[in-house]
Amino acid sequence: MKAVSMNAYQSLAIGQPIERLEAIPPAVDAMVRFEGISKTYPAYRGKPGVNALQNIDFAIPRGSITGVIGRSGAGKSSLVRLINGLEKPSTGRVIVDGSDISALTGRALRLAQRSIGMIFQHFNLLSSRTAADNIALPLEIAGWAKADIKARVTELLALVGIADKHDRYPSELSGGQKQRVGIARALATRPSVLLSDEATSALDPQTTRAILDLLANINRELGVTIVLITHEMSVVRQLAKEVVVLDAGHVVESGHVADIFTHPKHPITQSFLAEVIGDSLPVSLASRIVPGPSAGGHAVIRIEVRGAGAGDTLVARLARELGRDVSLLSARIDEIGGQHVGSLVLGIPLGVSGGADAVTRTLAFLSRHQFPAEHLGYVA
Numbered sequence: 400m401k402a403v404s405m406n407a408y409q410s411l412a413i414g415q416p417i418e419r420l421e422a423i424p425p426a427v428d429a430m431v432r433f434e435g436i437s438k439t440y441p442a443y444r445g446k447p448g449v450n451a452l453q454n455i456d457f458a459i460p461r462g463s464i465t466g467v468i469g470r471s472g473a474g475k476s477s478l479v480r481l482i483n484g485l486e487k488p489s490t491g492r493v494i495v496d497g498s499d500i501s502a503l504t505g506r507a508l509r510l511a512q513r514s515i516g517m518i519f520q521h522f523n524l525l526s527s528r529t530a531a532d533n534i535a536l537p538l539e540i541a542g543w544a545k546a547d548i549k550a551r552v553t554e555l556l557a558l559v560g561i562a563d564k565h566d567r568y569p570s571e572l573s574g575g576q577k578q579r580v581g582i583a584r585a586l587a588t589r590p591s592v593l594l595s596d597e598a599t600s601a602l603d604p605q606t607t608r609a610i611l612d613l614l615a616n617i618n619r620e621l622g623v624t625i626v627l628i629t630h631e632m633s634v635v636r637q638l639a640k641e642v643v644v645l646d647a648g649h650v651v652e653s654g655h656v657a658d659i660f661t662h663p664k665h666p667i668t669q670s671f672l673a674e675v676i677g678d679s680l681p682v683s684l685a686s687r688i689v690p691g692p693s694a695g696g697h698a699v700i701r702i703e704v705r706g707a708g709a710g711d712t713l714v715a716r717l718a719r720e721l722g723r724d725v726s727l728l729s730a731r732i733d734e735i736g737g738q739h740v741g742s743l744v745l746g747i748p749l750g751v752s753g754g755a756d757a758v759t760r761t762l763a764f765l766s767r768h769q770f771p772a773e774h775l776g777y778v779a
């Protein structure tokens with residue numbers, strides 16, 4: 400007999416064909432697993448069908464904060480709707496906490512959905528209900544007793560840092576406070592997964608940081624697995640430890656944030672990275688670069704920096720190697736997943752001879768120490 404993986408809502412999934420439950424392989428460390436997923440929206444009223452997702456196979460580790468990043472139309476929302484069972488896959492299955500959510504319907508699906516909270520870009524609060532009553536809504540639907548709802552709502556308001564907003568209506572709250580209500584509501588039924596669909600896209604940078612900090616605390620203290628759907632690299636960089644890069648319905652890269660962004664392979668991943676570290680030179684420098692050397696000028700060398708502390712002593716070591724001062728013309732280094740990622744632009748003095756030798760020696764030194772580098776030209 401095959402192993403049956405039981406969890407809180409599977410055991411309640413009475414009425415489901417038993418062989419479906421039995422067919423689920425045990426998921427040891429995956430909270431969400433996509434197995435051979437494709438999603439096609441059929442042609443409708445003269446509009447052609449859309450292959451929104453194709454060949455999707457990946458796992459979201461239990462207890463992780465995983466970013467799903469992609470441009471508009473990449474398939475992020477389709478992916479998230481498969482996790483909470485709002486959409487069914489065209490092929491494959493989605494295993495959430497050991498259950499094949501794509502096979503559930505009716506009451507079993509509704510019970511499963513209580514284990515999956517969701518927060519939205521525009522908060523989706525009911526304007527006619529106070530903050531407390533918005534948070535109470537999923538508990539009322541789940542049939543909780545009034546006294547239990549009251550106690551849980553008080554606890555949740557404190558958890559998200561707005562205990563004093565109990566009786567406020569959404570129109571009386573700031574964007575950040577509304578999102579805190581949204582987070583409290585999403586956590587009300589103690590879900591094991593929290594889906595965040597562009598939840599900070601409508602907030603200013605400072606409020607975004609505060610909400611992302613709150614999500615990090617929730618992950619740490621409650622152990623909730625968080626799936627961050629976003630088109631913003633800054634959100635992934637600040638919060639996620641794992642990342643899945645989606646492009647045109649395909650997963651093009653996935654893994655640890657630090658690994659993916661220190662060695663981005665796919666052009667779309669590289670373009671997300673460039674948004675953070677930038678790949679353009681300051682205008683004042685770019686306008687001075689010429690193709691040929693001049694006596695007393697500098698060769699301009701751009702160096703990629705990837706890895707923990709990678710560039711720390713580089714300039715000093717290079718200067719020692721060349722036996723001359725090296726100028727730092729521009730630097731842009733960021734930290735992603737504990738790794739340094741960015742670029743340094745150095746000016747190597749050519750001396751009176753106009754020394755092509757200095758360029759050759761610099762590039763050889765950088766190659767020996769495995770720093771990708773590019774000779775951009777010369778400045779006077």
Ligand SMILES: Nc1ncnc2c1ncn2[C@@H]1O[C@H](COP(=O)(O)OP(=O)(O)OP(=O)(O)O)[C@@H](O)[C@H]1O
Nearest residue numbers: 440449451469470471472473474475476477478630
């Ligand atoms: N219900 C639907 N019916 C038909 N096509 C759809 C439907 N939902 C999404 N699509 C199409 O599927 C593709 C992926 O859309 P999806 O909303 O999943 O992408 P996204 O990455 O979330 O984009 P955005 O960031 O713009 O929301 C798009 O081409 C979209 O037009």
